Amino acid sequence: MQQLTDQELVQGVLNGSPAHQTALYQKFSVPMFRVVLRFARDRAEAEDMLQDGFIRVFRDMAQFRGEGALGGWIRRIMVNTALSHLRKQRDFLRDTPDYTPFENLLRTEEDFASNLDAETLLQYLQRLPPGYRAVFNLYVIEGFSHEEIAEQLGISIGTSKSQLFKAREYLKRIVDKSFIT
Numbered sequence: 001m002q003q004l005t006d007q008e009l010v011q012g013v014l015n016g017s018p019a020h021q022t023a024l025y026q027k028f029s030v031p032m033f034r035v036v037l038r039f040a041r042d043r044a045e046a047e048d049m050l051q052d053g054f055i056r057v058f059r060d061m062a063q064f065r066g067e068g069a070l071g072g073w074i075r076r077i078m079v080n081t082a083l084s085h086l087r088k089q090r091d092f093l094r095d096t097p098d099y100t101p102f103e104n105l106l107r108t109e110e111d112f113a114s115n116l117d118a119e120t121l122l123q124y125l126q127r128l129p130p131g132y133r134a135v136f137n138l139y140v141i142e143g144f145s146h147e148e149i150a151e152q153l154g155i156s157i158g159t160s161k162s163q164l165f166k167a168r169e170y171l172k173r174i175v176d177k178s179f180i181t
Helices: 006-014 018-039 043-059 070-087 102-108 118-126 130-141 146-153 157-180
Strands: none
Touching: 006 018, 006 070, 018 043, 018 070, 018 118, 018 130, 043 070, 070 130, 070 146, 118 130, 118 157, 130 146, 130 157, 146 157
16 A cells, blocks of 8 residues: 555544555554553553554544544544553552652753663663652643642642652662663
8 A cells, every 4th residue: 555644544544455455554653652651551551552552543533633643643642542551550659649849850960861872761661660650751841730630630839840760760770880880
């Protein structure tokens, strides 16, 4: 099948065309796998998230209004699918009372991750507890605010801030250990 536009892919999927579903999957599976892999603890979990995400994409295609990029719409579904998987895990978040002493630390802290290559950072992220990993990804990589994260995950803003702080501290320890050994 020749290279189809996003509009042609959407229309084909809406019409139930397996060829269009395959073409859409082939076009977006690699970048979306990278998205869910950051939330997953390993490749197998990321593959499950990706599969569930594409099931939602195909099921909900009629909701795509074409107002933004198709890739952005699919990405949002993938992030929501990954978060849904994480919410099902026991002890997903380590709750912290709603307070803000972490806010200034987050603003002044040097961004240690900026000097790491993508593969190394991904390996480190996958070693984080699920709640730390989710908040770190949503805040640092996806660009969500603490208010948006709190709403998405059903937690307080203070918990979001503390999870991010703890994730960064955890990552620093992992990085320090790997440079020492």
